[in-house]
Amino acid sequence: MWMFAALTAAAAGWQLDPSQPPVSLGGGAFRFARGPILQTLPAVVVTTAPGAEPPAGAVWLGGRSWRLPTQDHQGAIDTALALQGQPGIAAAFPDVLLPRRRASTFNDPNYAGQWYLEKLGAEALFAHSLGDPSVRVAVIDSGIDTDHPDLADAVVAPYDAWSDDDDPRPDDGEFCYGGGGICDEHGTAVSGVIAARANNDVGIVGLCAECTLIPIKMLGEGSGALSSDIAAFEHAIAEDAAVINNSWGFTESIPVPAPLAAVIERAATEPRGGLGAVVVFAAGNDNREIDDDELQALPTVLCVSATDSYGQYTQYTNEGDAVDLSAPSATVSIAPGGELTTTFGGTSAAAPVVSGVAAWLLSVRPDLSAAEVRAILVDTAAPSPLVTHDEDGHHPIYGYGELNISGVISAAFGAEDSGLEADSGCGCATTSRRGGMLGLLAGLVWMVSRRRQ
Helix, strand or coil: CCEECCCCHHHHCEECCCCCCCEEEECCEEECCCCCEEEEEEEEEEEECCCCCCCCCCEEEECCEEEEECCCHHHHHHHHHHHCCCCCEEEEEEEEECCCCCCCCCCCCCHHHCHHHHHHCCHHHHHHCCCCCCCEEEEEECCCCCCCCCCHHHECCCEECCCCECCCCCCCCCCCCCCCCCCCCHHHHHHHHHHCCCCCCCCCCCCCCCCEEEEEECCCCCCCCHHHHHHHHHHHHHCCCCEEEECEEECCCCCCCHHHHHHHHHHCCCCHHHCCCEEEEECCCCCCECCCCCHHHCCCEEEEEEECCCCCECCCCCECCCCCEEEECCCCEEECCCEEECCCCCHHHHHHHHHHHHHHHHHHCCCCCHHHHHHHHHHCCECCCCCCCCCCCCECCCECCECCHHHHHHHHCCCCCCCCCHHHCCCCCCCCCCCCCCCCCCCCCCCCCEEEC
């Protein structure tokens, strides 16, 4: 793994330690001894000594700096190690994607408290793009405060499938359980993680801060009809959603009704001229195994489990073959009335993290199909070092690994030998998965027949 050279760290900078080489996580991602995961490109950056000739095949970068292409990512590691200390070589290091901080930081007052962005290395995303307004993200959830100053500029085509009108805002007294006022924060918090506006002196920064939001209220207090579920997805399809976030599920472990399965399949294949929408579902918070005939097990669904700030899985998250990948539970988001919440959580808060990154990916690569986006997110996921993944790279809680932004960036911009098989879809598309219902949102009381995750 990577180490600082002990004798001349200040003078020589970051050097490879041959006794602890980097550990490959697949797809060009390597884990460092000091903690971070960086994406390695198939090349080595070389500095020659004064008057020395560069290695054969090196491309001049200016001065005494050169870029030496290699056959693949591992070749970059091996070549850098071999060149270190050679006559005429002052320094050799693999060409890597480095997370960079913008010279000007966001003026959003609660940006610094969004620990999950720092953990993910989201600044590397933001250095490339804050998203594209042409990318529409549908959030199917409980009430969403479309007047919130961190969301209002993002909103198009609002819809309330619960009441069948165009006002998806939370209702007074809903989910207050005997009290009054606006108590429902869930849908607003989910939306904020994805699409909160940047540099507006308000709230937080969403992972796709310039993407467009289609707010759809589907969850109200009490039982909900199957027809309202169908109507919610039909609205997302009609409004050409590129990503559809679902931080909800059923209170009972039931198979997906055929009409709901059919509309989700259409959502994953019809929008964007047939490229489809990325359909993301939270894994649920029941601390149980997911069954194979439920929402998260549908082959076109991306199922997300939750981890904490240390990368450890949360004790409540559901598990099983249906889980595709894990993401940090975004506890800091916005709340109705222009407010902030620091107690959001559960897999409900992890799913919009993945949805936001999926929307960012489509902002820079609008040519990708929904299946290709699912493949990139799953195939670049970094296996957790805290558990043992099976021979297929899967773990029942982490799925194929933790959301890996450096890998997503590398795939987005066409790094050679990425190791991706985009046409195959997500890891679940070619194998039988056991899926399941969504569980309770940690710390919240759920409706009778359906609940948010």
